[in-house]
Amino acid sequence: MQFDDDAKLDPSQVEDVRASGRQPQGGGGGMPGCGALPMGKGSGCLLILVAIAALFVFKLVPTPFSGDEQPPPQRRQAPPAPVITPSGNLAERCKTGADAAQNEDCRIVGIVNSIQTYWRQAFSERGGKAYTPAKTVLFSHLVRTACGTADSAVGPFYCPADQKVYLDLSFFNTLQRDFGAEGGPFAQAYVIAHEYGHHVQNLLGTMNRAGNSRQGATSGAVRLELQADCYAGVWAHNAVKTGFYTQPFTQADIDEALSAAAAVGDDTIQRRARGRVTPDTFTHGTSQQREKWFSVGYQYGDPKRCDTFSGSI
Incomplete structure (x- = not known):
């Protein structure tokens, strides 16, 4: 990943609450179980859970798609999300692409900036709905969100x-150490870009298409x-068209x-x-499918090629 040294970073797109020392009040015990997250219409979350003991990663938590009209069972009320004030000094440290090339935090800022620049351009080109930026929140230990409490x-x-x-x-150390991924800066970029893919789905209303079909191949x-x-x-x-990189990503990336x-x-x-595979419990797709669909997007560079809801996958 070769950042353009002169690219101007926008650290306001990333909030750093790692040094705040804030912890959810009255929560304790970390992340509530899937059933404890709010599931009413218009709330909820898509999570990548790192459950080392069970070796579950990228687990889809039941999400309240707007088409879900079934009343949820009684669940513990999630604490309200706080107003998050950045506690880090990203604005001082992350000003240019040169900073992104030398510092991990600034690299995250650069990745986020590039991803959102692309989607803003893509939404503008297609007309209609404008792209609404989504901030990335850097946290450690505990964070309280509108979707529940995470540890x-x-x-x-x-x-x-x-x-x-x-x-x-x-998470990225865990991904490499415990799950055998190669790691590296572009592994980070892929994961972040995947999450912003969910934001795009949210803006376009695509989440509704999943309905209550939350498990299975x-x-x-x-x-x-x-x-x-x-x-x-x-x-x-x-990515190069966004102005944050000087050249296309390498095959190693x-x-x-x-x-x-x-x-x-x-x-x-x-x-x-478990030593066995049970497709009826799939929530994210096979390794081959995940590689395939990332490759489809990378090969064509066209969101229209990403229609996973039509035909076979």
């Missing part, structure tokens, strides 16, 4: 209720996740993304955890 065991996730991406950077949940992988590839194809995608396929996770 350090939670990896990157997108919360539709507050339209933010939440990121604990320790051809479920709406799987199709939603594979489309987010495809959207990540689309951004990678167009793309291999990092493919390695991360393969490491978190449902079949790979299940085989490692």
Whole structure:
């Protein structure tokens, strides 16, 4: 990943609350179970859960798609989301692409800036709805969101209720150490771009298409996740056009993304955890499917090629 040294970074797109010391009040115990997250119409979250003991990664939490009219069962009320005030000094440290090339935090800022620049351009070209930026929140230990409370065991996730991406950077060490992914800067970029793919789906209303089909090899949940992988590839194809990179990504960069995608396929996770694969419980797709759809996006660079809801996947 070769950043343009002169590219101007916009650190306001990233909020750093890692040094705030803030913890959810009255919560404790970290991330509530899937059933404890709010599921009423218009709230909820898509999570990438890093559950080391169970070897589950990129797990889709039941999401309140607007087409879900079934009343949810009684659940513990999630604490209200606080007003998050950046506690880091990203604005001082992350000013140009040269900073992004030398510092991990600034690299995250640069990746986020590039992804959102692309989608703003793509929405403008297609006309109609304008792209609404989504901030990325860097956290550690605990963070309270409009989708519930997350602790350090939670990896990157997108919360539709507050339209933010939440990121604990320790996830990337876990992905490499415990799940065999190659790691590296572009693995980070792939994961972040995947989460912003969910934001795009939220803006376009695509989440509604998954309905209550939240599990299974051809479920709406799987199709939603594979489309987010495809959207990540689309951004990678167009990244140079955003002005943050001087040259297209190398094959080594793309291999990092493919390695991360393969490491978190449902079949790979299940085989490692239980020694067998049960497609009826898939939520994100197989390793092959995840690699395939990222590659489709990267090859064509066109969001229209990411229609995972039509035909086979």
